Amino acid sequence: MEITPEKLRWIYTTMYRIRRFEEVLLEQTALGKSMGVAHTSDGEEAGPTGICAHLTDDDWIASTHRGHGHCIAKGVDTAGMMAEIFGKHTGLCKGKGGSMHIADFTKGMLGANGIVGAGIPLGVGAALSAKLKGDGSVGVSFFGDGATGEGTIHESMNLASVWKLPAIFVCENNHYAESTPVEYAVSVADIADRAASYSMPGVVVDGMDVFAVYDAAGEAIARARAGEGPTFLELKTYRYHGHFHADDPHTYRLPEEEELWKARDPLPNFERRVTEQDLMDDVEMERIRNEIDQEIQDAVKFAEESPLPPLEELYTDVYVNYSNPPQGLR
Amino acid sequence: MTLDLRPDPLGPGFDVPGSEIRYREAFNRTLGDELRRDPDVFVMGEDVAGGAGREHLGIIDSWGGAFAATKGLIQEFGAERVRDTPISEAGFVGAAIGAALTGTRPVVDLMYFDFITVAWDQLLSNAAKNRYMFGGQGKIPITLFARSGVAAGYSAQHSQNFYSMVAHIPGLKCVAPSDAYTCRGLLAAAIRDDDPVIVCNHKKLINMSSFVPDESYTIELGKGRYLRRGSDVTLVGMSYTTEVCRLAAERLAEQGINAEVVDMLSLSPIDEDIVLESVTKTNRIVIVDEDTPRCNMASDIAALVADKAFDSLDAPVKRVTGPHTPVPYSKPLEDAFIPSPEDVVATTVALLGA
Structure with missing residues (x-):
């Protein structure tokens, strides 16, 4: 599938933005700056980037607990994200x-x-x-291999199929549901095989290769926009860090396995491909990396300097309209 | 038109064209009104069309929903807006929430209230919380309706009243109409409301009739009404127990006891003021809830009275509820489960004698 030079730059920028955001977030979390649990997605950048490259602000994505990459790929502001994770009112x-x-x-x-x-x-x-509004947009559901044991995935695939909805199911198979390996918890070798049960195409994709994801997503999304119904994509991928910020994955993963996946890292993989094909050069990519490094540092500064939420926020946004004010109920 | 239910529903507000119709007809008529009024409204659920997609066989609208709640709507509004679903509560309730977040107003038929547990995570984790955890982004104008209550041998898994489970959750609203009139006004208000609202339709009410104005109207969410004025004791009902309280009040009157009947109508938000206003006047209160006794709506209203009207009480707060058991099947057992007018009369007479 053809990729414009602008889209190529967007892809590299987006993947590197996800990588740096997650790395810096883990550093900041170690410093005690995050107020809670964070699940990072470094290693999985090619998935959300290759999918969202085909989407506009009018298309919708639904995400998971490991959602930073989805946010960034959908164009969400990294300073607002960092401030949110720091528990600030500007989040x-x-x-x-x-x-x-x-x-x-x-x-x-x-x-x-x-x-x-x-x-x-x-x-x-x-x-x-x-579909009801006929506005040509699509709905994308991201989920991990662990979610494929839940009833909602099966119910959702059946609904999308019988109603022929413009839906795309994106399974990011990072091979571990928390610490449980996929081969223990999932009954099939390729989760995409399950798509056949719901009469939709199921495609296994190299989730470490953004070009492969881009091509598969382009086809699935074009199908959805053309009214031909849903597609299931299984992206084989890997998370570099633990299930959450304080999890040591070496209690359940072998270093040899990690090295095999890191040898397929989506960023060097991309850099090699575009250099070989003279599509982008080192100077441009270094410039992009520098810009993003600065952006993420600025995001941390913004988050650090932002105010905490005022205590009244405890009571707001529970309802659009409610006659018993929540603060009156205690 | 908004009718003022306070102080008296049989008063001037009812001086409008209308007729006696059944609860189910009021419900069906309101769905039609709302589908006609707002193109973003659509109805979905198991068998709401019944036979949708088999038009080529001449089969359409076979059921029209359980108890014919949606009968005839598919002919006017088509299968896109009167949408049959697979038996897949978590899936279709979740999809309805996603559709609501992205600009439509789904009205979802859960069939029996008991099935809410199958979709519970979607209601609890998404419908109730998304707006809050997203800092006020998005709204979830979804209406869920279901048949509730003990009746006709539906037994343990098709008879429950999970009012307090819903009322317990910040972010959800719950209404419990008590007749055809309140059904129409509360359903219209629920559909037009921007928050998730659960509408409980008690099976025993569905075939009962009452006066309903011809013109469309809403009843404000969070407001109860006085069904009968009295000075000796306050009887509080919700859904079908309002009818139980009304019958009990008639019998108490024969014994010279003048009971006031408060019909809660909304369970979240709840009308604290009407309960406190009434008990401050009568100094005695009996709360009638068909749900099991632990942590039910009656307990919540009793806590409200103990907290905010303790000084006006001349006697302990009394609750008449189902027992702490599943709902049984056999008629004598089922009858023994249900709070009856006789139970309410006996409790009230004992209370006044105390």
Whole structure:
């Protein structure tokens, strides 16, 4: 599939932005700057980037507890994200959601979701809205291999199939549900095989190769926009760090396995490809990296210097309208 | 038109064209009104169309929803807006929430209230919390309706009243109409409300009739009403127990006891003022809730009275509820489960004698 020079730059910028955001976040978390749990996605950058490269702000994505990469790929502001994770009032959710609930409706980001599998039907609902309104948009549900044991994925795939919705199911198979390996917990070698049960295409994709993801996503999203129904993509990928910021993955993963996956790192993989094909050069890529390094440092500074939420925020946003004010009930 | 239910529903507000119709007809008519009024409204659920997609066989609208709640709507509004679902509560309730977050107003038929547990995570984790955890982004104008209550041998898994489970959750609203009139006004208000609202339709009410104005109207969420004025004791009902309280009040009147009947209508938000106003006047209160006794709505209203009207009480707060058991099947057992007018009369007479 053809990629414009602008899109190539966007892809590299986005993947590197996710990588740096996660690395810096882990450093900041170690310094005690984050107020809660953070699940990082470095290593998995090619997935959200290759998918969201085909989406606009009018398309919707539903995300997971490991949602920073989805947010960034959908265009969500990294300073607002960092401030949210630092528990600040300038965060995208006023400091009321944290890492596991970052959302930005102006960017079509329907929210990270702390319940495994719970976001999947929301993406299907966005696709249902799109069908009812006939506006040509699509709904994308991201989820991990661990979520494929939940009922919601099966119910959602069946609904999207029988209603022929413009939905895309993106399984980021990073091979571990928390510490449980996929071969223990999932009954098939390729989760994409399950798509056949719901009469939709199921495609296994190299989730470390953004070009492979870009091509597969382009086809799936074009299919959805053309009214031909849902597609299931399984991206084989790997998270470089633990399940959450304080998890040591070496208690359940072998170093040899990690080295094998890191040898397929999506960023050097991309750099090698574009250099070989004379599509981008080292100078340009270094300039992009420097810009992003600065952006993420600025995001940390913004988050650090931002105010904490005022205590009144405890009581706001529970309802649009409610006659018993929450503060009156205790 | 908004009718003022306070102080008296049989007063001037009812001086409008209308007729006696059944609860189920009021419900169906309101769904039609709302589908006509707002193109973003659509109905989805198991068998709401019944036969959708088999038009080529001449089969359409076979059931029209359990208890014919949606009968006839598919002919006017089509299968996109009166949408049959697979038996897949977590999936379709989740999809409805996603659709609501992205600009539509789904009205979802859960069939029996008991099935709410199958979709519970979607309601609890997404519908109730998304707006809050996203810092006020998005709204979830979803209406869920279901048949609730003990009746006709539906037994343990098709009879429950999970009012307090819903009322317990910040972010959810819950209404419990008590007749055809309140059904129509509360359903219209629920559909037009921007928050998730659960509408409980008690099976025993569905075939009962009452006066319903012809013109569309809403009843404000969070407001109860006086069904009967009295000075000796306050009887509090919700959904079908409002009818139980009304019947009990008639029998108490024969014994010279003048009971006031408060119909809660909304369980979240709840009308604290009407309960406190009434008990401050009567100094005695009996709360009638068909749910099991631990942590139910009656307990919550009793706590409210103990907290905010303790000094006006002349006697202990009394609750008449189901027992702490599942709902049984056999008729004599089922009858023994349900709070009856006789139970309410006996409790009230004992209370006044105390």
